[in-house]
Amino acid sequence: YEQVQKIVGEAFFAFADAPEEER
Structure with missing residues (x-):
């Protein structure tokens, strides 16, 4: 469960x- 989180x-x-870095 921890790995999934x-x-x-x-x-x-x-x-x-x-997206912020691509802009």
Whole structure:
């Protein structure tokens, strides 16, 4: 369960930071 939260958190962080960095 902890691994899933870590993956989801990392993916969410990268996804939220991706568009901002691409702009």
